[in-house]
Amino acid sequence: MARHPHSGQLLARLERPTATEPTRLAVLADVHLSAEETGTWKVFHRTEAHLRAAVDCVNDRDVDGVVVAGDLTRNGVPAEFDRFDELSAFDPPAVAIPGNHDLPTSFDERESLSVPEFERRYTPGGLPFRTRLGDLEVIGLNSHAATPERPAETWDGRITSEQLMWLDETLSETDVDSSLVVVHHNLPATGDRYDRYSAELPMAGEVPGFSNPGPLVDVLDAADVPLVVTGHLHFPAIARTKGVRELTVPAVSSFPHALLLLEIDDRGTTVRLLPLTDADGMVESLAHGYEKDRVLLSAAQLATFPLVDEGGTEREG
Template identity: 40%
Template sequence: MRTTADASVGPVFARLAAPRPERPTRLFVVADAHVSPTATGTWKVFHRSESRLRAAVDVANDLAVDACVCLGDLTRDGREREFAAADAVLSELSAPLVSVPGNHDVPKVWDDYVAPDATAFGERYGRGRYPFRVRVGGLDLLCLDTASAGGRLTETHEGEVSAATLDWLRRTVDEVDHPVVAMHHLLFHPRDHAGSFPDGDFYQLRNHDPVRAVLAARDDVLALSGHLHLPTTTARDGVRELVAPSTCSFPPAGLLLEAGPQGTTVRFVPLADGKGMAEAYVRADAGNAHGQGIAAHADDGLLATLPRVDERVDVVGADVPGALRWR
């Protein structure tokens, strides 16, 4: 388990032309911790969920980041004992925590227990009722509830942005200097990120088109998402999306964002040693379709060639914001 950060931190995962805040700002981004004090096994490696989140807290503390951003599914299924276990780990975090709920964190119609609604989740781990904005260093975090659309999950774990949230986003995104949108579900389809993926439609926002249209009007928005458990990034129509890996399932890791006047560098930060990575891979490969899909992308060289995208320089080194160079 990684408990200290050395000078290299981790390999560069992406170089982005935006955001470009005047004030250098560092965020440690994590997702899909699925903390459970009792569950074991499965492709999500539940029995490591607490220790992997603890490793993420250690890294955030060692790096003295401006904030730790959690992109949802903090818990296995929204039970109080899971939140209590997560709280015990997060109590050691030195940096401010900013979090959005995932589909596993909010009430569902089939629950036989009381899970906190999104407002209660925001009061505990965010900045109150969603949506909200918070300034972190030189960045403006716009935090959305895509997991419950303001209510209870019914027959699906798909995501949606409520009409009220979309109106808020339309107003707010033009009021801030360097917008970073934090949410659980994806703006782009997994195939736009990494090609084919099992049950790919499940991971994207149902109403992704109007959300993307709002963000595309600025041409410098970075969207942070979780849910997929697959670290990846893409850009379309001026909107960049960065999907964080899970802290517990393969590959257990977080992302370090370092934003400044020259753009944003993203580093992939492992949260397990070689043995832990191997265990997570074996469980993913033997797991359900989702886990097997991630293992298959690893087999195809998911992290073999980094950075995944480089849009900060052209072939002679000049800035070219908005022009992606895929690796």
């Protein structure tokens, strides 16, 4: 029996994915955990508190699994990952993929967690991966450009040809109706939406992009994957690139300080947004981030929930 009183705000009702056995999946992203930084729109001095709140939020519910869609840490240094591990005492099984801040880069002189060590700590046997959480197959991809041999020269996302071959074969062996794919960087339709929305705001913004999304979209579209989950942009959104539907997860670190609960059964998937702070915390967050385009876009998106309701009127936003 779930113990937490807050049922969350309805973000979407989707016809797919489906599951024969009802499954509840918690998805969070962009924790940006820091023990030293303060302030900024990511409210670094609250990141430990927000992660603790995410753990409590999950553990107070009947959840079958947890997925972290990248950017576990502020700078990817080992001490930040150690602190993440100390705080992330999730009761259900948890897996993670790396975000652009989590692995080594050539333009940052800090010590970074290696790719093999990230895989050992946070994945079921390496990247990419397929794992079952409840009655759902979760496929995790690595869009960070670092390799075990060399650091990345950019924060832009990329998917290697080896991952694409693995994904194509894996999807051919998977019941795709009961699956979802997780990757940190956003697909083109969501990136285009960010560019269009942010152009209307009185401040400029910039986000590392995805250098080669086309082949990935082609594989996902050909396999009729029902849902791709991304992080990175910090604001909640649903969009389609070709036939591929993407659900972008709001940030734990920045406004609206939330995670998503996916409830999947034979009727489809219900997505709810669960806040991780109270009104005072939201006000503090807005005070730090009111000049940041992604904070304002988060507020705009929340005001138009649900973004999709396939039990009624649908609009993708």
